[in-house]
Amino acid sequence: xxxxxxxxxxxxxxxxxxxxxxxxxxxxxxxxxxxxxxxxxxxxxxxxxxxxxxxxxxxxxxxxxxxxxxxxxxx
Amino acid sequence: xxxxxxxxxxxxxxxxxxxxxxxxxxxxxxxxxxxxxxxxxxxxxxxxxxxxxxxxxxxxxxxxxxxxxxxxxxxxxxxxxxxxxxxxxxxxxxxxxxxxxxxxxxxxxxxxxxxxxxxxxxxxxxxxxxxxxxxxxxxxxxxxxxxxxxxxxxxxxxxxxxxxxxxxxxxxxxxxxxxxxxxxxxxxxxxxxxxxxxxxxxxxxxxxxxxxxxxxxxxxxxxxxxxxxxxxxxxxxxxxxxxxxxxxxxxxxxxxxxxxxxxxxxxxxxxxxxxxxxxxxxxxxx
Numbered sequence: 001x002x003x004x005x006x007x008x009x010x011x012x013x014x015x016x017x018x019x020x021x022x023x024x025x026x027x028x029x030x031x032x033x034x035x036x037x038x039x040x041x042x043x044x045x046x047x048x049x050x051x052x053x054x055x056x057x058x059x060x061x062x063x064x065x066x067x068x069x070x071x072x073x074x075x
Numbered sequence: 076x077x078x079x080x081x082x083x084x085x086x087x088x089x090x091x092x093x094x095x096x097x098x099x100x101x102x103x104x105x106x107x108x109x110x111x112x113x114x115x116x117x118x119x120x121x122x123x124x125x126x127x128x129x130x131x132x133x134x135x136x137x138x139x140x141x142x143x144x145x146x147x148x149x150x151x152x153x154x155x156x157x158x159x160x161x162x163x164x165x166x167x168x169x170x171x172x173x174x175x176x177x178x179x180x181x182x183x184x185x186x187x188x189x190x191x192x193x194x195x196x197x198x199x200x201x202x203x204x205x206x207x208x209x210x211x212x213x214x215x216x217x218x219x220x221x222x223x224x225x226x227x228x229x230x231x232x233x234x235x236x237x238x239x240x241x242x243x244x245x246x247x248x249x250x251x252x253x254x255x256x257x258x259x260x261x262x263x264x265x266x267x268x269x270x271x272x273x274x275x276x277x278x279x280x281x282x283x284x285x286x287x288x289x290x291x292x293x294x295x296x297x298x299x300x301x302x303x304x305x306x307x308x309x310x311x312x313x314x315x316x317x318x319x320x321x322x323x324x325x326x327x328x329x330x331x332x333x334x335x336x337x338x339x340x341x342x343x344x345x346x347x348x349x350x351x352x353x354x355x356x357x358x359x360x361x
Contacts, residue, residue: 074309075252
């Protein structure tokens with residue numbers, strides 16, 4: 001199984017080389033990936049899968065597009 | 076019934092002009108509008124509203140038509156927008172709303188310009204460092220479009236004054252830079268039953284949503300805030316000017332659509348972008 005992974009703002013620097021076809025094991029959740037990439041949980045403020053906001057414990061399936069945004073507040 | 080003298084005066088100054096597509100419209104110049112307003116003792120905004128009722132277009136709005144109708148232009152002239160924050164986002168939001176013809180602006184910001192604002196804040200220049208952002212904004216909008224009545228409120232919005240500062244705004248645009256203040260503003264907008272356009276920027280990326288009083292709102296986006304977390308990752312990334320002005324224009328577009336009662340708003344949706352790629356996506360928040 002593979003997903004497409006997209007990290008924004010400060011998290012961009014943590015983007016793995018294979019983000020466009022990122023391999024995952026069956027049952028992997030967003031939280032597992034956040035932990036694996038060493039993203040502080042507080043920084044995974046906005047999580048969206050296939051264009052829909054989802055919680056951290058959402059399991060991923062083959063072909064999902066996962067995006068993670070840290071908190072932003074500038075004006 | 077006798078025709079009011081003002082109507083005759085406006086008609087006497089009206090000129091038929093042609094658009095680039097060959098169509099025609101009735102035009103009133105800025106000089107004539109200012110002169111008539113001065114002679115009648117009224118504000119140029121009121122004069123231009125009377126002209127629009129007569130299907131006469133103030134020439135400055137010629138390129139707003141025909142995407143905007145004369146009725147749309149009148150609706151905007153009769154509307155009030157509250158702009159909370161007159162820095163990066165707020166400066167450009169205020170400029171765009173003034174140029175398109177929103178008749179009244181409440182420009183709210185207790186801050187003064189500093190040198191590090193010069194990279195992105197529309198109203199900051201080398202001659203007004205140390206001066207009020209709200210007052211400087213009003214002075215510059217007066218030069219851009221004197222038919223816009225700007226109320227400059229050089230105070231910081233908090234829970235004690237938010238309702239009063241928003242006043243009679245028909246739409247409020249969140250141009251703040253603190254997460255907790257955004258929640259205070261949202262509460263005030265709910266209380267006053269006013270739609271809110273909210274946006275935040277960091278580095279080359281931004282987020283934008285529209286919140287009506289009955290909508291779920293920012294809590295789920297911002298989450299529980301601890302005392303040391305009133306700002307986001309912009310403290311590390313800064314704010315680049317093209318991201319700020321892009322986001323401000325998107326906010327202004329949503330505000331105008333709200334004022335005109337148009338569909339296609341970003342309610343329960345979040346537009347995100349990162350101009351480094353560039354990448355745009357609209358996320359369903361429902």
